[in-house]
Amino acid sequence: MLCVTVCSSAEQMIARVIARVIGCLVVRSAEVAFDTVMTFQHISTRESVSAVMKTKFADVLEQYDKQVCLVVYRHYHHHHCICH
Numbered sequence: 319m320l321c322v323t324v325c326s327s328a329e330q331m332i333a334r335v336i337a338r339v340i341g342c343l344v345v346r347s348a349e350v351a352f353d354t355v356m357t358f359q360h361i362s363t364r365e366s367v368s369a370v371m372k373t374k375f376a377d378v379l380e381q382y383d384k385q386v387c388l389v390v391y392r393h394y395h396h397h398h399c400i401c402h
Contacts, residue, residue: 323366323379327368329364329366330366331391332367332368333366333367333370336367336370336371336374337370337373337374338379339354340354340355340374340378341344341374341392342379344374344377344378344381347380348378348381348382348384348385349382349385351381351382352382354380355371355374355375355378357373358398359371
């Protein structure tokens, strides 16, 4: 019983750390966060950790989309501004 409790507690802590690290990476660079998630995707993990990775993957893709849209907007705005 003690082993199950310790394993469950460690599993929850690992899931929280992964969520925090990926969350911090997303703020800095969605591309780096994406690479990190893809690297971890090939590691066999417990279901709770895998669920966190899936959630974070969706968050990373959403942020990546926002960053790409911003770059496209800035490029278009810079090259098509009537002020030039």
